Amino acid sequence: MTHAANAKQLGLTSCHNCELLVHLSPTPENTRTLCPRCGTAVHFRKPNSLSRTWALLLAAAVLYIPANVLPISEVSALGSVQADTILSGVIYFIQAGEWPIALVIFVASVFVPLLKLIALTYLLLSVQLKSRWRPKDRTRLYRIVETVGRWSMVDIYVITIMAALVHVGVLANFAAGPAAVFFAGVVVLTMFAAMSFDPRLIWDSME
Amino acid sequence: MPFAQVACHECDLLESVPPLDQHATLKCRRCGAVIYRRRPDSIQRTLALTIAGLVLFVVTNVYPFLGFEIQGTAIHTTLLEGVRILYVAGDWPVAAVVLVTAVLAPLFQLLAMMSVVLPLYFDRRPWDVGGVFRAIQHLRPWSMLEVFMLGILVTVVKLSKMATIIPGPALWSFAVLIVVVTAASSTFDPVEVWRRLEDERP
Numbered sequence: 218m219t220h221a222a223n224a225k226q227l228g229l230t231s232c233h234n235c236e237l238l239v240h241l242s243p244t245p246e247n248t249r250t251l252c253p254r255c256g257t258a259v260h261f262r263k264p265n266s267l268s269r270t271w272a273l274l275l276a277a278a279v280l281y282i283p284a285n286v287l288p289i290s291e292v293s294a295l296g297s298v299q300a301d302t303i304l305s306g307v308i309y310f311i312q313a314g315e316w317p318i319a320l321v322i323f324v325a326s327v328f329v330p331l332l333k334l335i336a337l338t339y340l341l342l343s344v345q346l347k348s349r350w351r352p353k354d355r356t357r358l359y360r361i362v363e364t365v366g367r368w369s370m371v372d373i374y375v376i377t378i379m380a381a382l383v384h385v386g387v388l389a390n391f392a393a394g395p396a397a398v399f400f401a402g403v404v405v406l407t408m409f410a411a412m413s414f415d416p417r418l419i420w421d422s423m424e
Numbered sequence: 425m426p427f428a429q430v431a432c433h434e435c436d437l438l439e440s441v442p443p444l445d446q447h448a449t450l451k452c453r454r455c456g457a458v459i460y461r462r463r464p465d466s467i468q469r470t471l472a473l474t475i476a477g478l479v480l481f482v483v484t485n486v487y488p489f490l491g492f493e494i495q496g497t498a499i500h501t502t503l504l505e506g507v508r509i510l511y512v513a514g515d516w517p518v519a520a521v522v523l524v525t526a527v528l529a530p531l532f533q534l535l536a537m538m539s540v541v542l543p544l545y546f547d548r549r550p551w552d553v554g555g556v557f558r559a560i561q562h563l564r565p566w567s568m569l570e571v572f573m574l575g576i577l578v579t580v581v582k583l584s585k586m587a588t589i590i591p592g593p594a595l596w597s598f599a600v601l602i603v604v605v606t607a608a609s610s611t612f613d614p615v616e617v618w619r620r621l622e623d624e625r626p
Contacts, residue, residue: 224431224438231431234557235618236460238429254618255554318581321574356434356455367568370525374575375582377522380513381506382492382499382583393515401521408565417436420455 223424225261225417232259263415267341273410274337280402281330287396290376294389302396303327303372325371326400333369333407336362340414347422359416366411369404373397432457444615466613467541467620473608474538480604481531483597490576491590492583500592503527529567530605536560537612544620553621557614564609569602 224230230241232252239259241250249258263269288300301309303326310319336358343355376393383391430450431438434457444450446464451457463469488500503526510519536559543550550556576598580589 222438223436225436227438229429229431229438230436231433233433234554234561235614236430236433237618238431252554255557257554257558315581318578321578325574352435353455356457360434360457363565367565367571368574370521370568370571371575371578373518373522374526374572375578377506377510377518378490378501378575378579379582381501381509382490382579384509392513393510393518397515397518401518405521412565416434416455420435420437 223420225421226424230259230261232257262417262421263413266413266415266418267344269413270337270341270410273406273413274334274341277330277403277406277410278334280399280406281334284396284399284403285327287399288394289372289396289400290379291392291394292383292389293392300394303400322372322375325368329365329369330403330407333362333366333411337407337410337414340419344418344422349422352419352423355419356416359411359414359419363411366404366408369407370401373401373404430459432459460615461610461613462615463611463613466611466616467544469611470537470608470613471541471545473604473611474534474541477534477601477604477608478538480597480601481534484594484601485527487594487597488592489594489598490580491592492587493590494587498590500590502594525566525568526572529563530569530601533560533563533567533609534605536563537608540617541612544617549621550617553617560609560612567605569598569605573598573602 224238228241229238231238232255234257235252235255237252237254239250239252241259241261250260251257252259285303287302289303289306290301292299292301303322307319307323307327310316310322340355340359340362343350348355376397379391380393383389429438429440432452432455435452435455437452437454439450439452439459441450444462446462449461450459452459485503488502491498491500493499504523507519507523507527510516510522536556540550540553540556576595583589
């Protein structure tokens with residue numbers, strides 16, 4: 218077995234679309250090389266990975282505040298309006314003894330978005346500080362962030378279905394609150410942030 | 425073999441690819457990322473699953489998935505009705521996110537896979553495989569049927585104290601659709617597609 222080598226050092230990269238190994242000449246950044254088999258633009262690393270991920274992450278962090286402070290749902294019944302934020306909704310279900318729901322909403326709407334913001338910030342910093350600490354575990358952390366992110370959408374779906382069912386005003390009227398838009402923004406932006414981060418950067422510092 | 429070497433897309437390790445049989449999964453030996461999975465009878469199975477998926481997709485979006493009865497009045501709702509109500513209430517960005525993740529992305533995912541495997545099944549050349557593969561890769565993270573299912577479950581538990589919940593026909597087709605879409609995208613094997621296309625080339 219020959220000594221393990223990064224493809225980039227040999228001027229090679231795999232097309233991220235069809236996995237074909239492509240020769241990339243170290244041309245200036247702005248020339249595009251297309252994969253000869255599937256026509257996808259190939260790069261050694263995702264272009265501007267760090268600055269794109271930072272930008273998306275910061276935007277998500279900004280939206281995270283109104284998403285948690287403003288009410289996510291508003292129920293009006295008999296003239297009175299009850300507005301709930303994500304957290305007050307969780308507390309309501311804990312008090313009502315509905316542990317499973319409280320847990321699902323807490324994990325999907327509070328824990329996962331926060332985990333993504335913190336984990337991506339850590340990954341970005343670790344790459345920029347050229348950390349050599351446990352690259353395999355950092356790659357694994359990235360994989361977790363990438364897979365769990367989608368589950369944050371649960372609350373948005375619950376609101377959609379509730380609004381569809383409880384809008385005729387037989388019992389009450391349910392509507393999405395102003396936080397819903399910000400929360401959906403956090404989920405979408407953190408997903409884009411995770412996609413624009415290139416885990417190969419973690420391994421570049423190992424050379 | 426289609427490629428003798430491949431670079432891991434998560435850690436950039438250059439790996440040589442041993443001949444893989446149809447059940448093999450190739451994992452990066454440095455970081456553990458799955459580089460690719462081979463699947464037996466990929467073309468036939470994916471074709472069957474995408475056809476089933478499209479039928480289920482129609483059923484799921486035409487029939488109500490949840491109904492709810494209170495004081496003798498029953499209200500039913502479909503997936504698209506929920507999107508429409510959000511839109512009418514002025515929450516159009518949220519409506520758009522729900523429409524894309526619960527309806528459009530899964531639909532285009534099925535159609536895109538079908539556009540590759542249907543011609544191959546009849547020994548024809550599919551149209552722009554590279555572009556279709558790119559579309560599939562971009563669509564995959566936004567297709568969130570299983571998350572929507574969890575949303576339905578949470579809503580049912582939430583409402584069950586206030587009213588009687590009536591599961592609609594779309595709920596069952598939806599549950600099967602999740603299984604079918606997941607199975608189709610895991611049985612879909614790009615390595616096999618490229619192998620077929622390269623064998624054809626004179």
